[in-house]
Amino acid sequence: MGDRYEERASRVDGAKVWTLTVPPGSVHPVLPDGCMDLLWIGGRLLVAGPDTRAEPPSAPYGGSFAGVRFAPGAAPALLGVPAHELRDRRVALADLWPGAQVRELTERVAGAADPAAALDDIAVRRAAVAGPPDPAMRSVAAHLDSGRTVAQTAEAVGLGARQLHRRSLTSFGYGPKTLARVLRLQRALEFVRSGMPYAEAALAAGCADQAHLAREMRELAGTTLSEYFTGTRVVSATP
Structure with a gap:
């Protein structure tokens, strides 16, 4: 059984909501695509910065993952951090947003029947209060x-x-x-x-x-x- 990847349109303009399920032992590098992602991995909320190179495999034990992939140039205003500060990095959302807020959001996603939809809700709510992309x-x-x-x-x-x-x-x-x-x-x-x-x-x-x-x-x-x-x-x- 191979990887199973699905994506659909987000309610945030230009973004995509995706899910990925990989079997144990999967080799799953990531190619640069000009985008940034809000991620749900192993019960944690993370942000993937823009890549300039392929990332190494990251799921040796398999598992299910979800994310919202923002269009190039859209994420910095929404996340509140310049893109170059996250270049080639994966960082905890708690490093960017207040810890209490992230803990509440983490509980919300963890308890959701569809974590990907819960991530999209976070993105939509954030977009409503954040400044627009350049x-x-x-x-x-x-x-x-x-x-x-x-x-x-x-x-x-x-x-x-x-x-x-x-x-x-x-x-x-x-x-x-x-x-x-x-x-x-x-x-x-x-x-x-x-x-x-x-x-x-x-x-x-x-x-x-x-x-x-x-x-x-x-x-x-x-x-x-x-x-x-x-x-x-x-x-x-x-x-």
């Missing part, structure tokens, strides 16, 4: 995900290079060039999943050629395309 940075993410260059994106949103980089660190955890690479890799993987050959997927995603995609896969995912698609399934939204 609209310019949401636009930046959309432009980069469409394949525009960083220069084209900066011009489209009316920001200079230095200001774009500074605000990207706050919203995404890294500069726009890194976000563009991560989003391009995710596009390429989606094309391959749809049945497109590697070379065609590379070009469609915006890589120069298949060799370019292979280099990005090694640097960002720590594996090859063949290993990714023939070995252990990798889900990019989990701890």
